[in-house]
Amino acid sequence: MSKHSKKGHPFGAQSRKESKKVSENLAEAIAFITRFASAPTNIGAVFPSSRDLAEAMLHGIEFQPGDVVVEYGPGTGAFTELLLERLPEGAEYLGIELDSHFHGHLTRRFPGRHFHHGSAVEIQSLLEGKGLGKARLILSGLPFASMPHHVQELILTATREALHEEGTFRTFTYPICWYMTGSQRFRKVALDHFDDHHKSRTVHRNIPPAKVLSYSKPVRKK
Numbered sequence: 189m190s191k192h193s194k195k196g197h198p199f200g201a202q203s204r205k206e207s208k209k210v211s212e213n214l215a216e217a218i219a220f221i222t223r224f225a226s227a228p229t230n231i232g233a234v235f236p237s238s239r240d241l242a243e244a245m246l247h248g249i250e251f252q253p254g255d256v257v258v259e260y261g262p263g264t265g266a267f268t269e270l271l272l273e274r275l276p277e278g279a280e281y282l283g284i285e286l287d288s289h290f291h292g293h294l295t296r297r298f299p300g301r302h303f304h305h306g307s308a309v310e311i312q313s314l315l316e317g318k319g320l321g322k323a324r325l326i327l328s329g330l331p332f333a334s335m336p337h338h339v340q341e342l343i344l345t346a347t348r349e350a351l352h353e354e355g356t357f358r359t360f361t362y363p364i365c366w367y368m369t370g371s372q373r374f375r376k377v378a379l380d381h382f383d384d385h386h387k388s389r390t391v392h393r394n395i396p397p398a399k400v401l402s403y404s405k406p407v408r409k410k
Protein backbone atom coordinates (compact mmCIF):
# COMPACT_ATOMS: atom_id res chain seq x y z
CA MET A 189 0.00 0.00 0.00
CA SER A 190 1.38 3.44 -0.86
CA LYS A 191 2.07 5.76 2.05
CA HIS A 192 -0.39 8.22 0.51
CA SER A 193 -3.17 5.78 -0.26
CA LYS A 194 -5.32 6.49 2.82
CA LYS A 195 -6.05 10.09 1.85
CA GLY A 196 -5.29 9.51 -1.80
CA HIS A 197 -3.18 12.67 -2.01
CA PRO A 198 0.10 13.57 -0.28
CA PHE A 199 -1.23 16.96 0.90
CA GLY A 200 -4.83 16.07 1.76
CA ALA A 201 -8.24 17.21 0.57
CA GLN A 202 -7.73 20.94 1.19
CA SER A 203 -4.62 21.06 -1.00
CA ARG A 204 -6.37 19.02 -3.66
CA LYS A 205 -9.16 21.58 -3.67
CA GLU A 206 -6.65 24.43 -3.84
CA SER A 207 -4.67 22.88 -6.69
CA LYS A 208 -7.94 22.22 -8.58
CA LYS A 209 -8.81 25.91 -8.15
CA VAL A 210 -5.35 26.96 -9.38
CA SER A 211 -5.75 24.73 -12.47
CA GLU A 212 -9.22 26.16 -13.11
CA ASN A 213 -7.96 29.73 -12.76
CA LEU A 214 -5.10 28.97 -15.13
CA ALA A 215 -7.45 27.40 -17.68
CA GLU A 216 -9.72 30.46 -17.45
CA ALA A 217 -6.80 32.87 -17.88
CA ILE A 218 -5.69 30.93 -20.98
CA ALA A 219 -9.25 30.91 -22.37
CA PHE A 220 -9.43 34.65 -21.76
CA ILE A 221 -6.14 35.45 -23.48
CA THR A 222 -7.19 33.28 -26.45
CA ARG A 223 -10.56 35.02 -26.78
CA PHE A 224 -8.91 38.43 -26.38
CA ALA A 225 -6.51 37.60 -29.21
CA SER A 226 -9.40 36.72 -31.51
CA ALA A 227 -11.76 39.61 -30.60
CA PRO A 228 -9.87 42.29 -28.62
CA THR A 229 -12.54 45.01 -28.84
CA ASN A 230 -15.39 42.75 -27.73
CA ILE A 231 -13.48 41.14 -24.89
CA GLY A 232 -11.72 44.33 -23.77
CA ALA A 233 -9.40 42.72 -21.19
CA VAL A 234 -6.48 40.32 -21.33
CA PHE A 235 -7.18 38.62 -18.00
CA PRO A 236 -10.37 37.73 -16.13
CA SER A 237 -11.20 39.97 -13.16
CA SER A 238 -9.92 39.03 -9.71
CA ARG A 239 -11.88 37.91 -6.66
CA ASP A 240 -11.04 41.29 -5.05
CA LEU A 241 -12.69 43.14 -7.92
CA ALA A 242 -15.71 40.81 -7.67
CA GLU A 243 -15.95 41.68 -3.93
CA ALA A 244 -15.77 45.40 -4.77
CA MET A 245 -18.45 45.01 -7.45
CA LEU A 246 -20.83 43.52 -4.88
CA HIS A 247 -19.78 45.67 -1.92
CA GLY A 248 -22.73 46.77 0.21
CA ILE A 249 -25.34 45.03 -1.93
CA GLU A 250 -27.86 43.02 0.06
CA PHE A 251 -30.05 40.62 -1.85
CA GLN A 252 -33.61 39.63 -1.05
CA PRO A 253 -35.59 36.63 -2.30
CA GLY A 254 -37.50 37.79 -5.38
CA ASP A 255 -34.72 40.14 -6.55
CA VAL A 256 -33.82 40.02 -10.22
CA VAL A 257 -30.10 40.28 -10.93
CA VAL A 258 -28.66 40.63 -14.42
CA GLU A 259 -25.01 40.27 -15.37
CA TYR A 260 -23.68 41.63 -18.66
CA GLY A 261 -20.59 39.96 -20.12
CA PRO A 262 -19.89 37.35 -17.44
CA GLY A 263 -16.92 36.03 -19.49
CA THR A 264 -15.49 33.05 -17.63
CA GLY A 265 -17.58 33.81 -14.51
CA ALA A 266 -15.23 35.93 -12.36
CA PHE A 267 -18.14 37.91 -10.84
CA THR A 268 -20.76 35.19 -11.39
CA GLU A 269 -19.17 32.82 -8.88
CA LEU A 270 -19.35 35.30 -5.98
CA LEU A 271 -22.74 36.62 -7.07
CA LEU A 272 -24.30 33.17 -7.13
CA GLU A 273 -22.73 32.35 -3.74
CA ARG A 274 -24.53 35.38 -2.30
CA LEU A 275 -27.89 35.19 -4.08
CA PRO A 276 -30.59 33.87 -1.75
CA GLU A 277 -33.06 31.23 -2.82
CA GLY A 278 -35.91 32.79 -4.76
CA ALA A 279 -33.75 35.45 -6.40
CA GLU A 280 -33.45 35.31 -10.19
CA TYR A 281 -30.17 35.45 -12.10
CA LEU A 282 -29.78 36.16 -15.81
CA GLY A 283 -26.39 36.31 -17.54
CA ILE A 284 -26.04 37.82 -21.02
CA GLU A 285 -22.86 36.87 -22.89
CA LEU A 286 -22.00 37.75 -26.49
CA ASP A 287 -19.07 35.39 -26.98
CA SER A 288 -20.10 31.83 -27.89
CA HIS A 289 -17.04 30.21 -26.27
CA PHE A 290 -17.63 32.01 -22.98
CA HIS A 291 -21.35 31.27 -23.22
CA GLY A 292 -20.62 27.53 -23.55
CA HIS A 293 -18.13 27.70 -20.67
CA LEU A 294 -20.64 29.47 -18.38
CA THR A 295 -23.45 26.99 -19.03
CA ARG A 296 -21.09 24.15 -18.14
CA ARG A 297 -19.60 25.90 -15.10
CA PHE A 298 -22.90 27.01 -13.56
CA PRO A 299 -25.46 24.33 -14.46
CA GLY A 300 -29.08 25.29 -13.82
CA ARG A 301 -28.43 29.02 -14.26
CA HIS A 302 -29.69 30.92 -17.25
CA PHE A 303 -27.17 32.45 -19.66
CA HIS A 304 -28.45 34.09 -22.79
CA HIS A 305 -26.14 34.03 -25.80
CA GLY A 306 -26.55 37.53 -27.21
CA SER A 307 -26.13 41.22 -26.43
CA ALA A 308 -26.87 43.28 -23.35
CA VAL A 309 -28.97 45.49 -25.63
CA GLU A 310 -31.65 42.77 -25.42
CA ILE A 311 -32.12 43.03 -21.66
CA GLN A 312 -35.70 44.32 -21.67
CA SER A 313 -37.08 41.74 -24.10
CA LEU A 314 -35.27 39.00 -22.18
CA LEU A 315 -36.73 40.06 -18.83
CA GLU A 316 -40.20 40.37 -20.35
CA GLY A 317 -39.87 37.03 -22.16
CA LYS A 318 -39.03 35.31 -18.87
CA GLY A 319 -41.83 37.09 -17.02
CA LEU A 320 -39.35 38.84 -14.73
CA GLY A 321 -39.76 42.31 -13.29
CA LYS A 322 -37.21 45.10 -13.26
CA ALA A 323 -33.68 44.35 -12.12
CA ARG A 324 -32.46 45.26 -8.62
CA LEU A 325 -28.87 44.92 -9.73
CA ILE A 326 -27.30 45.06 -13.17
CA LEU A 327 -23.66 44.08 -12.96
CA SER A 328 -21.62 44.81 -16.03
CA GLY A 329 -18.34 43.33 -17.20
CA LEU A 330 -18.72 44.99 -20.60
CA PRO A 331 -15.78 46.75 -22.26
CA PHE A 332 -17.67 50.05 -22.58
CA ALA A 333 -14.50 52.03 -23.31
CA SER A 334 -13.90 50.13 -26.56
CA MET A 335 -17.52 50.32 -27.76
CA PRO A 336 -18.78 52.75 -30.39
CA HIS A 337 -20.83 55.64 -29.05
CA HIS A 338 -24.16 54.39 -30.42
CA VAL A 339 -23.71 50.97 -28.74
CA GLN A 340 -22.88 52.62 -25.40
CA GLU A 341 -26.01 54.72 -25.82
CA LEU A 342 -28.21 51.72 -26.73
CA ILE A 343 -27.00 49.62 -23.80
CA LEU A 344 -27.30 52.44 -21.27
CA THR A 345 -30.81 53.35 -22.46
CA ALA A 346 -31.90 49.70 -22.20
CA THR A 347 -30.21 49.41 -18.80
CA ARG A 348 -31.99 52.43 -17.43
CA GLU A 349 -35.34 51.09 -18.61
CA ALA A 350 -34.70 47.61 -17.21
CA LEU A 351 -33.52 48.84 -13.81
CA HIS A 352 -35.86 48.98 -10.82
CA GLU A 353 -36.49 52.48 -9.39
CA GLU A 354 -34.31 51.56 -6.41
CA GLY A 355 -31.92 49.42 -8.38
CA THR A 356 -28.18 49.75 -8.91
CA PHE A 357 -26.11 49.55 -12.08
CA ARG A 358 -22.44 48.70 -11.57
CA THR A 359 -19.54 48.48 -13.92
CA PHE A 360 -15.77 48.83 -13.66
CA THR A 361 -13.08 50.81 -15.34
CA TYR A 362 -9.31 50.73 -15.45
CA PRO A 363 -7.69 53.96 -14.18
CA ILE A 364 -5.01 53.55 -16.88
CA CYS A 365 -7.83 53.99 -19.44
CA TRP A 366 -9.57 56.85 -17.59
CA TYR A 367 -8.66 59.49 -20.20
CA MET A 368 -9.29 57.30 -23.25
CA THR A 369 -11.97 58.85 -25.47
CA GLY A 370 -14.28 55.82 -25.16
CA SER A 371 -13.98 55.77 -21.37
CA GLN A 372 -14.68 59.50 -21.00
CA ARG A 373 -17.60 59.25 -23.41
CA PHE A 374 -19.05 56.29 -21.50
CA ARG A 375 -18.98 58.23 -18.21
CA LYS A 376 -20.62 61.22 -19.85
CA VAL A 377 -23.42 59.10 -21.41
CA ALA A 378 -23.91 57.27 -18.09
CA LEU A 379 -24.41 60.60 -16.30
CA ASP A 380 -27.08 61.53 -18.86
CA HIS A 381 -28.98 58.37 -17.90
CA PHE A 382 -28.36 58.07 -14.18
CA ASP A 383 -28.42 60.60 -11.43
CA ASP A 384 -26.52 59.37 -8.47
CA HIS A 385 -23.11 57.88 -9.05
CA HIS A 386 -20.18 56.71 -6.99
CA LYS A 387 -16.60 55.72 -7.79
CA SER A 388 -14.78 53.21 -5.58
CA ARG A 389 -11.18 53.29 -4.49
CA THR A 390 -8.77 51.52 -6.80
CA VAL A 391 -8.76 47.73 -6.44
CA HIS A 392 -5.04 47.01 -6.80
CA ARG A 393 -5.31 43.23 -6.72
CA ASN A 394 -6.57 43.03 -10.27
CA ILE A 395 -4.74 43.08 -13.61
CA PRO A 396 -4.80 45.94 -14.36
CA PRO A 397 -5.99 47.74 -11.20
CA ALA A 398 -9.63 48.80 -11.50
CA LYS A 399 -12.33 51.03 -9.98
CA VAL A 400 -16.01 50.23 -9.61
CA LEU A 401 -18.52 52.76 -10.94
CA SER A 402 -21.95 52.56 -9.34
CA TYR A 403 -25.06 54.29 -10.69
CA SER A 404 -28.66 54.60 -9.62
CA LYS A 405 -31.77 56.20 -11.10
CA PRO A 406 -32.80 59.74 -10.22
CA VAL A 407 -35.13 59.97 -7.25
CA ARG A 408 -38.67 60.73 -8.50
CA LYS A 409 -39.84 64.21 -7.47
CA LYS A 410 -43.20 64.13 -5.65
Ligand SMILES: C[S@@+](CC[C@H](N)C(=O)[O-])C[C@H]1O[C@@H](n2cnc3c(N)ncnc32)[C@H](O)[C@@H]1O
Nearest residue numbers: 233236237261262263266285286287307308329
Ligand atom coordinates in the same frame (compact mmCIF):
# COMPACT_ATOMS: atom_id res chain seq x y z
C1 LIG B 1 -13.71 42.52 -19.99
S1 LIG B 1 -14.57 40.99 -20.29
C2 LIG B 1 -15.20 40.77 -18.62
C3 LIG B 1 -15.50 39.34 -18.28
C4 LIG B 1 -15.80 39.09 -16.79
N1 LIG B 1 -16.97 39.81 -16.35
C5 LIG B 1 -14.62 39.49 -15.94
O1 LIG B 1 -14.69 40.56 -15.31
O2 LIG B 1 -13.65 38.73 -15.92
C6 LIG B 1 -15.97 41.56 -21.25
C7 LIG B 1 -17.04 40.51 -21.52
O3 LIG B 1 -18.16 41.16 -22.13
C8 LIG B 1 -18.63 40.36 -23.23
N2 LIG B 1 -19.36 41.27 -24.12
C9 LIG B 1 -18.87 42.22 -24.94
N3 LIG B 1 -19.87 42.92 -25.55
C10 LIG B 1 -21.03 42.38 -25.07
C11 LIG B 1 -22.42 42.68 -25.26
N4 LIG B 1 -22.81 43.66 -26.10
N5 LIG B 1 -23.35 41.95 -24.61
C12 LIG B 1 -22.96 40.94 -23.76
N6 LIG B 1 -21.67 40.61 -23.53
C13 LIG B 1 -20.71 41.32 -24.17
C14 LIG B 1 -17.36 39.76 -23.79
O4 LIG B 1 -17.61 38.65 -24.60
C15 LIG B 1 -16.61 39.42 -22.50
O5 LIG B 1 -17.03 38.19 -21.98
